[in-house]
Amino acid sequence: MQEVSKNKLVYLLFLLVFMGLAPARAQVYEISLLTCSPGEELYSSFGHSAIRVRQVEPAGQDVVFNYGTFDFSAPNFYGKFTMGQLDDYYLSVTTFPNFLREYDYYQRDVREQVLDLSEDQQRRIVEYLWTEAEPSRRFYSYEFFFNNCATKIRDAFEAALGEQLSWDETVKEEEKTFRNLIDEYVYPLPWADFGIDLALGSVIDRDATEREEQFLPDYMEAAFAKATIQGDGPSRPLVKASRTVLEYPKSEFEMGLVNPYYLMWGVAILFMLLTVIGHKKKRLFLGFDLGLFAILGLLGLLLAFLWFFTDHAATKWNWNLLWAFPGHLALVYGLAKKRFEPWVKKYLLFALILADAAVVFWILGWQSFHPSLIPLLLVIILRTNYLYYNLGGRSLARG
Structure with a gap:
C-alpha cells in the first residue's frame, strides 16, 4: 500500500x-x-x-x-x-x-x-x-x-x-545626405523627385549618421x-x-517624355527664342512673363506656408524661395498695368539678384536644388535682365 x-x-x-x-x-x-x-x-x-x-x-x-x-x-x-x-x-x-x-x-x-x-x-x-x-x-x-x-x-x-x-x-565609407538617400528611391518617379526637392529645405542636405x-x-x-x-x-x-x-523579376526603369527635365528645357528654349525675336522686333512678349512669374509666385506662397506655418521639420530653411518668391505676384501686378511704375524696374533687379543668389547657394552646397531647375534659373536671370533694360522703352511694344 x-x-x-x-x-x-x-x-x-x-x-x-x-x-x-x-x-x-x-x-x-x-x-x-x-x-x-x-x-x-x-x-x-x-x-x-x-x-x-x-x-x-x-x-x-x-x-x-x-x-x-x-x-x-x-x-x-x-x-x-x-x-x-x-x-x-x-x-x-x-x-x-x-x-x-x-x-x-x-x-x-x-x-x-x-x-x-x-x-x-x-x-x-x-x-x-x-x-x-x-x-x-x-x-x-x-x-x-x-x-x-x-x-x-x-x-x-x-x-x-x-x-x-x-x-x-x-565609420561609414561613404557619407550620404538625407536628400541623397531619398534620391536613391524616387529617381524612377521624376515628378515626385522634383516635388520633394522643391518642398524640402536645406535641413536635409546634411550628412546622415x-x-x-x-x-x-x-x-x-x-x-x-x-x-x-x-x-x-x-x-x-x-x-x-x-x-x-x-521574389520577382526587376523591371528596368525608363523615364517618360513628360518629365521635369524635358519640360524645363522646353520652357528655357521658348523664352530664349522669345527674347531673341523680341530684341529684333522690339517687343517684350509680357504675356509669357506674366504667366511665368505668376506660377513662381504661387509656388513661393506654398513654400513659405510649408516653412513658416506647418510643423514639418524638413521644410524649414528652404532656399527654393530665392527663385520661387511670393513677391513675384506683385511683379505680375506691376507688369499687367498699362503704365509701368518705377518700383517695377527695382523689383526686376531684386528678382535678378535673388535668382543669382540661388545659383550661389547651390554652388556653395548650402542647398541642393533639383537638376531640372538649371534651365529655369537661366530663364529667370535672362528675362529679369531683359525686362530691366528694356521696360519702359518707348520704341518697345508690350507684346
Missing part, C-alpha cells in the same frame, strides 16, 4: 512538472525582421519594414506587427498631413499569410531575417509589441525621417532588449545584419538566418 502511494506521488510530481513546462514551450517564438522592396507609388517607394512573430508549436500563431498602417479616410487625414501633425499612423497586427498577400499582389519582394534571441528576450519583445498594439497605445505621430515604420521597429527592440542589443557604429539612415527599410535591414547580442553569454550576431520569402 505504501509502495502504491509512492508511485502515485511520483506520477503526480511528473504530471505537475509536465503541466508547468507546457506553458513555457508554448511561449517559444521565432522572431524576424521583414523587409519589403519599394513599390511603384510614392507612399511605397521607400520600401517597408515589419516584425514577424511565429509561435513555434503546431497550430501556433504566426502574426506580423506593422507600424506602417494608416487610413486615408481618418478624420482630417490630409489636413494633418499638410500641417505635419499626422498622428493617425498605428501599429496593426495581422496574420503572416494576409501580410504576404498584398506584396504578392503588387509583386514586391519580401526578405526575412530570423533573429537569434533567447527565450527571455523573445518574451520581452512579444510582451512589448502586444502592449504597443493596445488600442490606447497603438497610434503615434508619424515623422518621415525620425519616426516611421522602420525606426519604430528599431526603437521597439531597443526598448525590449536594452543594452543587450549592440549596433555596429563603425549610421543610425539616422535607418529610416529607410533597406538600411534598417543592413543595420540588423551587423548588430550583435551581448550580455547573456558569448556575443553573437543578432541575425542567425536570412531568407527570401517573395
Whole structure:
C-alpha cells in the first residue's frame, strides 16, 4: 500500500512538472525582421519594414506587427498631413499569410531575417509589441525621417532588449545626405523627385549618421545584419538566418517624355527664342512673363506656408524661395498695368539678384536644388535682365 502511494506521488510530481513546462514551450517564438522592396507609388517607394512573430508549436500563431498602417479616410487625414501633425499612423497586427498577400499582389519582394534571441528576450519583445498594439497605445505621430515604420521597429527592440542589443557604429565609407538617400528611391518617379526637392529645405542636405539612415527599410535591414547580442553569454550576431520569402523579376526603369527635365528645357528654349525675336522686333512678349512669374509666385506662397506655418521639420530653411518668391505676384501686378511704375524696374533687379543668389547657394552646397531647375534659373536671370533694360522703352511694344 505504501509502495502504491509512492508511485502515485511520483506520477503526480511528473504530471505537475509536465503541466508547468507546457506553458513555457508554448511561449517559444521565432522572431524576424521583414523587409519589403519599394513599390511603384510614392507612399511605397521607400520600401517597408515589419516584425514577424511565429509561435513555434503546431497550430501556433504566426502574426506580423506593422507600424506602417494608416487610413486615408481618418478624420482630417490630409489636413494633418499638410500641417505635419499626422498622428493617425498605428501599429496593426495581422496574420503572416494576409501580410504576404498584398506584396504578392503588387509583386514586391519580401526578405526575412530570423533573429537569434533567447527565450527571455523573445518574451520581452512579444510582451512589448502586444502592449504597443493596445488600442490606447497603438497610434503615434508619424515623422518621415525620425519616426516611421522602420525606426519604430528599431526603437521597439531597443526598448525590449536594452543594452543587450549592440549596433555596429563603425565609420561609414561613404557619407550620404538625407536628400541623397531619398534620391536613391524616387529617381524612377521624376515628378515626385522634383516635388520633394522643391518642398524640402536645406535641413536635409546634411550628412546622415549610421543610425539616422535607418529610416529607410533597406538600411534598417543592413543595420540588423551587423548588430550583435551581448550580455547573456558569448556575443553573437543578432541575425542567425536570412531568407527570401517573395521574389520577382526587376523591371528596368525608363523615364517618360513628360518629365521635369524635358519640360524645363522646353520652357528655357521658348523664352530664349522669345527674347531673341523680341530684341529684333522690339517687343517684350509680357504675356509669357506674366504667366511665368505668376506660377513662381504661387509656388513661393506654398513654400513659405510649408516653412513658416506647418510643423514639418524638413521644410524649414528652404532656399527654393530665392527663385520661387511670393513677391513675384506683385511683379505680375506691376507688369499687367498699362503704365509701368518705377518700383517695377527695382523689383526686376531684386528678382535678378535673388535668382543669382540661388545659383550661389547651390554652388556653395548650402542647398541642393533639383537638376531640372538649371534651365529655369537661366530663364529667370535672362528675362529679369531683359525686362530691366528694356521696360519702359518707348520704341518697345508690350507684346
